[in-house]
Amino acid sequence: MRRSYGKMEATKVLDAEKRKLPSGLVLAVGIAVAVGVQVLSILPVGSTIVRVAIGDFIIPFALLLVAYAYFVAGRRRPNWVVPQIDYALLGFLCLLGVASLIGLYRTDTFIAWAWGPKFIGFGLLLAYFLVGVLVAEAGEHVQKKVVLSYIWTSWIIAALALFRFFVELNGLLLFGYLEFRPIGFSNNPNAFAFLLGTALLLQIFAFPRSSTKLRLASAVGLAIISATLFLIASRSVYLGLIFTAPAIIYFWRRLDWPVILCAASLVPFIVVATTSNYDLFVDMLVTDSAIAHQRAIIAEIPLSYATRDSIVVDGGVASRWETMLMAFGIWRETPIFGVGLGGFMHYYAQIHDGANFALHTSGIWLLTETGLVGLFYFLAIYIAFTLKNFKCANSNDSNLHTAVFCILLFSMGASIGTEIIYQRQLWLLVGLTAAHQGAWRISVASQSSKSA
Numbered sequence: 001m002r003r004s005y006g007k008m009e010a011t012k013v014l015d016a017e018k019r020k021l022p023s024g025l026v027l028a029v030g031i032a033v034a035v036g037v038q039v040l041s042i043l044p045v046g047s048t049i050v051r052v053a054i055g056d057f058i059i060p061f062a063l064l065l066v067a068y069a070y071f072v073a074g075r076r077r078p079n080w081v082v083p084q085i086d087y088a089l090l091g092f093l094c095l096l097g098v099a100s101l102i103g104l105y106r107t108d109t110f111i112a113w114a115w116g117p118k119f120i121g122f123g124l125l126l127a128y129f130l131v132g133v134l135v136a137e138a139g140e141h142v143q144k145k146v147v148l149s150y151i152w153t154s155w156i157i158a159a160l161a162l163f164r165f166f167v168e169l170n171g172l173l174l175f176g177y178l179e180f181r182p183i184g185f186s187n188n189p190n191a192f193a194f195l196l197g198t199a200l201l202l203q204i205f206a207f208p209r210s211s212t213k214l215r216l217a218s219a220v221g222l223a224i225i226s227a228t229l230f231l232i233a234s235r236s237v238y239l240g241l242i243f244t245a246p247a248i249i250y251f252w253r254r255l256d257w258p259v260i261l262c263a264a265s266l267v268p269f270i271v272v273a274t275t276s277n278y279d280l281f282v283d284m285l286v287t288d289s290a291i292a293h294q295r296a297i298i299a300e301i302p303l304s305y306a307t308r309d310s311i312v313v314d315g316g317v318a319s320r321w322e323t324m325l326m327a328f329g330i331w332r333e334t335p336i337f338g339v340g341l342g343g344f345m346h347y348y349a350q351i352h353d354g355a356n357f358a359l360h361t362s363g364i365w366l367l368t369e370t371g372l373v374g375l376f377y378f379l380a381i382y383i384a385f386t387l388k389n390f391k392c393a394n395s396n397d398s399n400l401h402t403a404v405f406c407i408l409l410f411s412m413g414a415s416i417g418t419e420i421i422y423q424r425q426l427w428l429l430v431g432l433t434a435a436h437q438g439a440w441r442i443s444v445a446s447q448s449s450k451s452a
Contacts, residue, residue, distance in 0.1 A: 020072070021072070021440070023142055023443050026138040027135075027142045027146070029062050029131070029134075033059070034150040036057070037053050037055035038195060038425065039053060039055075039157075056124065063130065073439060073441050076440070078133055078434075078440065081392065088380075088381050092374075099374060100342070103341040103369065106346070118422070128427045129434065132429065132434065136433065144208070147432070150429075154199030157195075158228040165274055189232050190234045190414075190417070192232060193234035193237040194236070195425055197229065198407050198425055201403050203225070204260060215256065222260070223270055224270065226267045234417075236415075239417055240413035243413025244413065251406075254399060323348070324359075324361060327364050330368055331368045335372055342369070344365075344369060359419070361419070389433055400433060404429055407430075
């Protein structure tokens with residue numbers, strides 16, 4: 001009897017091991033999403049422009065893995081860093097659904113661009129969040145490799161952007177007139193700059209320092225990203241970096257200063273070599289006082305590049321300020337629940353002869369269209385994530401938690417000038433630190449693979 005009982009127990013353990021999700025499969029999906037989230041294409045759906053990332057096509061398979069890990073673990077929820085955060089996020093999704101119905105009721109029209117993607121799109125963001133959680137459940141070695149793939153992809157994309165800028169600025173046009181943009185963000189420089197900003201913060205805190213070659217590559221990659229950010233000249237991202245500065249100073253002991261100083265010394269050379277115009281380089285430092293000169297130079301570029309719209313000041317700040325004041329006026333009508341998703345665009349079109357304009361400030365958008373309820377609900381979730389990452393960064397000396405904490409501060413600052421909530425990469429990165437390992441059944445790689 002004892003032998004048969006022992007065999008039954010051994011069989012159960014073996015069956016449990018077989019049902020575990022292989023960490024290698026989680027790693028492959030995590031890398032595919034981390035790379036794919038950075039490559040977007042623009043698809044016109046009727047009169048609506050929809051941005052689709054390559055990562056979106058991988059999400060269904062990734063969600064199947066999440067469901068498998070959940071059910072194999074006996075429907076056990078992850079060990080959340082922020083307790084009950086899954087219910088809180090689902091609650092916010094339901095709140096957006098209610099706001100969409102309010103918007104439809106108030107405007108009496110179906111405005112797909114204004115509220116459809118904002119409601120449906122948040123569900124997609126939660127899917128990216130769950131992919132990050134799945135990677136976190138697979139262990140630290142999988143987390144590190146996914147983060148590395150994210151950083152390396154940003155290096156390549158930034159280098160492509162510099163090359164494209166050099167080609168267009170010098171009129172070489174090796175491939176003729178091309179509509180395709182290798183970076184995928186060319187019609188939205190703020191979004192592209194935000195992507196590179198997250199990669200920059202990940203790199204200065206979470207990049208490995210195990211060898212001289214890696215540190216040298218880190219310095220070059222950091223310089224490429226920094227130079228590209230400088231050329232994009234996104235004021236929203238500059239605000240984000242200002243918000244992040246106190247945290248970087250606080251965690252200054254964790255920085256690899258030789259790598260950072262080496263990268264800083266390379267940035268001017270990369271910018272000058274890319275622009276091939278020292279006057280333009282100097283003018284970028286004093287953008288507002290050199291508008292006319294920049295317009296004269298950039299008007300000669302035959303193809304529009306992301307930097308063209310951002311370097312040439314075209315009243316973007318003035319238009320944002322005007323819409324913010326208008327949004328406050330609309331919000332006063334229904335301060336508790338807002339005017340509903342799509343409500344601002346409806347009122348804006350009435351005043352401006354049918355012209356459409358979206359709110360570019362995340363907080364003002366939430367306040368106007370979801371009211372005080374939506375704004376404080378989302379702020380509670382966001383602040384909880386931020387404080388928990390700060391606590392983990394301090395207590396565990398975790399470089400990844402430190403990087404994500406800085407990214408959350410960075411996003412807060414950047415959201416003043418542009419919409420940040422719907423950036424896919426933000427939710428993927430937050431998911432990486434949202435749960436502790438151990439709730440789901442994922443096989444652990446061998447010791448040799450861990451040390452690789």
